[in-house]
Amino acid sequence: MISIKTPTQIAKMREAGKILREVEGRVRDAIRPGVTTADLDVLAEQLIRKGGGIPSEKGYQGYPCSICASINDVVVHGIPSDLRVLREGDIITVDCTCSLDGWQADSAFTVGVGKISPEAEELIRVTEECFWKGIRQCVAGNRLGDVGHAIEVHARQHGFAPIRDYTGHGIGREMHEDPAVYNYGQAGKGFALRPGMTIAIEPMITAGSYHIRTDADGWGIRTRDGSLASHYEHTLAINEDGLPEILSLPGFTWEVDA
Ligand code: MF3
Ligand code: CO
Ligand code: CO
Numbered sequence: 001m002i003s004i005k006t007p008t009q010i011a012k013m014r015e016a017g018k019i020l021r022e023v024e025g026r027v028r029d030a031i032r033p034g035v036t037t038a039d040l041d042v043l044a045e046q047l048i049r050k051g052g053g054i055p056s057e058k059g060y061q062g063y064p065c066s067i068c069a070s071i072n073d074v075v076v077h078g079i080p081s082d083l084r085v086l087r088e089g090d091i092i093t094v095d096c097t098c099s100l101d102g103w104q105a106d107s108a109f110t111v112g113v114g115k116i117s118p119e120a121e122e123l124i125r126v127t128e129e130c131f132w133k134g135i136r137q138c139v140a141g142n143r144l145g146d147v148g149h150a151i152e153v154h155a156r157q158h159g160f161a162p163i164r165d166y167t168g169h170g171i172g173r174e175m176h177e178d179p180a181v182y183n184y185g186q187a188g189k190g191f192a193l194r195p196g197m198t199i200a201i202e203p204m205i206t207a208g209s210y211h212i213r214t215d216a217d218g219w220g221i222r223t224r225d226g227s228l229a230s231h232y233e234h235t236l237a238i239n240e241d242g243l244p245e246i247l248s249l250p251g252f253t254w255e256v257d258a
Helices: 007-030 037-050 118-135 144-157
Strands: 067-071 074-076 091-100 103-112 168-170 177-181 198-201 204-206 212-214 221-223 229-231 234-238 244-246
Touching: 007 037, 007 091, 007 103, 007 234, 007 244, 037 067, 037 091, 074 091, 074 204, 074 229, 091 118, 091 229, 103 118, 103 229, 118 144, 118 198, 118 204, 118 229, 118 234, 144 177, 177 198
Parallel strands: none
Antiparallel strands: 067 074, 067 091, 074 221, 091 103, 103 234, 168 177, 168 198, 198 234, 204 229, 212 221, 234 244
16 A cells, blocks of 8 residues: 655655765765775664664564665675675675654665776666666656556666566565565556655666576575676655655756756
8 A cells, every 4th residue: 555645744754865875975985995895884873873773674574784785796685794795896785774753764785895897887887777777757646557668678788687586676664665666677567656755766677687596694695697786775755736846856957957
């Protein structure tokens, strides 16, 4: 069931989004060769709690940490470890969810460690572009198939593939709510977007094929062919005006032609 949020409820998610944005900015600044993914996890948890929030991933279905730290061929859900030291040339996705007064915000980004290959640069750029192509479709009256289709077309145009086994999602009191937001689809199909819907759009894109496998720890999800993967996510609300507000990107506004 898709739950529609009131403007007051969306305002609470906006506050959670502000904390998350601050935390992810600080984590991004801490990423460099020599740092471990456990260091990033500790930093994120400290900052979330300092901001008055709660790290929602910690304990979620038994997940042990406050961020997911997914390196190179790991698509999502990489568990931070003090044994994994970041090296020049790695790409890392940090995916974090935080709640404030019971309302969630969820966002992820992928970044290079030091100098990375041109292909990795392109994959990260195109994944972010996929998000923007998707969100442009997030106006009231459009359908989720329009969102997935826009993401898929852009990824394929660059020879990349959207992951099919994991999706974006509704979000609110829970980290994961209905509906599933696929990163592929048919234009004109699926649920219609309407004011009060809050969703996380999160293209997960690989430079090879979309087939995945699960690590022995039961969490890490990798590409089967070992190709690089990138991920970019924000939480958004469809506001009363029918336009999307990016709750995890405070201050962002759409440029409207004069
Ligand atoms: N933040 C992730 C998402 O985008 C979910 C994290 S799963 C967890 O949906 F187990 F790490 F919490
Ligand atoms: Co996330
Ligand atoms: Co999410």
